[in-house]
Amino acid sequence: MRRGLNINQFQDWQCGQDYELVKLLGTGSYGQVASAVHKPTGKKVAIKKMDNIFDDEVDCKRILREITLLRRLRHPYVVELFDIIEPADVDKFDTLYVVLELAESDLKKVIKSAIHLQLKHIQLVVYNLFCAVRYLHSANVLHRDLKPANILVNEDCSVKICDFGLARSIAGVEQASLIIGSSKRFGKNEENSMRTDENHEEVTLKGTEPARLHHQDQTVEELKKEEEEKGADTTPTSQMTEAQKRQEMTKRLLKTKDQRKNIKRELTGHVVTRWYRAPELILLEKEYGPAIDVWSVGCIFAELLGMMKESAPTYLDRRPLFPGKSCFPLSPDHDSKSVDNRHGFPISTNDQLAVIFLVIGTPNEEDKSFVTDQKALDYLNAFPNREKVDLCTIYPGAGEEAIDLLHKILVFNPYFRISLDDCLEHPFFKSMRKPDKEQKATEGVHFDWEKETMDIPKLRQHFLEEIMYFKKLREKGAQ
Template structure:
């Protein structure tokens, strides 16, 4: 099977490697492959294992303790997930100053590209390519869910891809473990069980998933959401994959997310209009408006299933419409592909297809391997309370406990041990 083209840069265009990285001699840094607010990612060669890896430098780790907690969460979750469709942490370099370190180096599996970059390349894919990529993504999502984790930020940039169509899910910084807080006994005495539950619900409805891939129940700030939020995100990614078929999109320049909204409930630009829901929906680029243009407005039954009255009122402001037939948007896609997409992009999460149902779709009948669809041996339980703010000392201690998983000889400074008793 012909595989997606791997983009190759000329030597002159390859970014020069950084010269200030404090990493062990076993790693030979080659060139920069990514950058963001967290720091940089470089391709490197592991002389000990004799293979190419990615090294992610996270700088100013403790500058913002909320972001710091997200970094810790991602590291802790990845250290506990072992699956071929989830990126694996290979090493965490031991910090030079265990008391005062402010940067971390994560050694990760490397991939040829990611979906976001793939969507921008001037190449086309067959439906066989697309369903293979989608199947591999769903297998990874299934394992994640059986481990008791909602990813909450599935988007093209967080789906790594190789030329053989293998897919690896990455970036678990906004993920949540759906389990009782590991250290609930450490909560202050005046925080009872009800308060813990309130905190959990508040954090679950926090900053999750990039707007274009955000499920309606998250947009409307519903508190009791399920793993169906990740299925919606996968559906949005699937739609973009179908846009890579020449039969569906004659030019790669025309490719775009299926729901490219510019604003999102419940943010209002003027507090004077806080109770005027018509003010929120002005303009045609509201995220829900973009969804309703494609799928149609929800039924009264589905609206009544919403938890909050303000969400019901907000939905009622949008003019009723029927949406479109997705087969007309993707005329080159098979009936099986369109039907699966329709079942993923359903407003009501209780009516949305599950991951197991998606894997059983007729679309995958020629490529499905049940032996690959493994489940986690147990639910992931983090060694810290993921639902409670942590001090810098607690965070440092937790980071070093994760480092110890790779370097058992690391001795945590006594000051940090005392702070975490």
């Protein structure tokens, strides 16, 4: 141990001979994180200690999911998993030590600090973040909990997405986007008709590979890719106005409402920290996709713009864009005294959707066309009309390009929300794009055990497989 270190805080840590613990960095529901040095190489690392990992099956599978994802993901802006320390007793261990890449800080700490950011710093951080998220989506992975605390950051504005406990591989999950995507799926063309197996585990188009996540969610910007599938009497998408594209997508959403409503729910809705949670998650839509992470990045983007001196004179004046204090129906405000007389829903000015509508305005019928549940529609109709706010008034120093991008991200209907590819192609990032940063995954991530109900011995075996993977790497490196 290093001189001056409080030894007592690490007295129950068992990290073996290769690591020297330096400083306790944080404690939370997940466990503890400490900085350390890998003695054979002198490399600075972070060690995440998780106790009693087998006490709860849901939490245990989250930990397993995180380490198996991180072992497979390789991108400069995704935190790297270096090692999983082998336990002394492989048959009875219940504590896990995961060795991760160490970063200087995270965006939550940066936002709470007294420093101000310039627009060029924000551009670089958000661009790097979009590159990382695009890589995840190309690997069929949704992060599902993007927020400032889960974005590690270094002084050079490089980011490291971390905390994949709520992330999911979406490979094999039935996607409403495939139902919506092709006009030939309504009896006009059997060759490309949609095929779904009896267990709803995989949806493909005949003659194609299983759909990859990065092109499963179709936005209005991507309608142009379907021109070859349209009849000769159809107006080419390239000649459509933005309003016409939205109308076309609205027709598809309304036409497929019953099909989408009957999708077997395979992804939980209670994900993403409230302030960064997309409307489709709040409304408990059965199907959601990459657009939820795009929304979360937009909320982070807005918070970073709030760090400009023109936006907030001091760090004490900063605030998240959507600081809701409740989220009906997942976590309603039980103290709300006001009730909508038509539908009986509690109305709170601090409700997450109410806070969102104060900024982006109350959705119109076109905006609500993706919603499949009638109760959710009744809930939306209970909100008073609000006009969209010009974000220039909130972030006066951001400039036209930043505000234009933010407006296109913070869109209520996920099918109208800008795609990740279009985010990267936006003029706001024109001066800093680099092909090596925008790499996609070479293969998707899928877990055979994701839908299994596993007992402790089975879970322990999966952990041991991951631990032994790193043990073999160390042995191979020592040869």
